[in-house]
Amino acid sequence: MASSSSRKIVLKTCDQVEFATSEEVATQSELVKRLILRSKSSDDEGESSSHVIVIPFVKSDTMELVMKYCQKHVDMERELKKWEEEFMKVDEVTLGLLMVAADHMEIKNLSKLTDEAFYRLVRKVMMSDDSPVQGEVGRSIK
Numbered sequence: 674m675a676s677s678s679s680r681k682i683v684l685k686t687c688d689q690v691e692f693a694t695s696e697e698v699a700t701q702s703e704l705v706k707r708l709i710l711r712s713k714s715s716d717d718e719g720e721s722s723s724h725v726i727v728i729p730f731v732k733s734d735t736m737e738l739v740m741k742y743c744q745k746h747v748d749m750e751r752e753l754k755k756w757e758e759e760f761m762k763v764d765e766v767t768l769g770l771l772m773v774a775a776d777h778m779e780i781k782n783l784s785k786l787t788d789e790a791f792y793r794l795v796r797k798v799m800m801s802d803d804s805p806v807q808g809e810v811g812r813s814i815k
Contacts (some may be wrong), residue, residue, distance in 0.1 A: 680728065682696050686735075698740070712726075757786055765794065768794065
């Protein structure tokens with residue numbers, strides 16, 4: 674992901690104004706994402722440092738607003754990710770209760786978050802030296 678956020682994309686409006694932004698911001702648009710993928714597959718030289726993508730039917734004043742929205746959305750996703758990391762610092766019992774509640778209430782984002790936290794917890798336990806499971810895994814591998 675680090676490479677996509679550092680890669681620059683230039684969006685060119687129908688009135689010929691160019692907006693330079695990160696790939697992370699530009700790909701908030703599914704259209705731009707598809708065009709980047711298409712250009713990557715047809716690019717013989719590999720990845721270039723920037724792409725110019727023409728966006729027909731969008732004028733510069735509107736594009737300025739769109740870019741502002743996309744940048745804010747990316748910034749908020751980063752903030753949310755940090756908040757979620759802190760939110761998920763719960764004990765095992767609370768994690769289990771959150772998993773059940775998220776599943777029962779069909780809250781997809783919370784289900785995904787709790788599933789990932791549970792996976793990390795299980796992995797941590799399995800990889801610890803004093804885990805009885807670690808010994809079983811080791812014997813079954815031999």
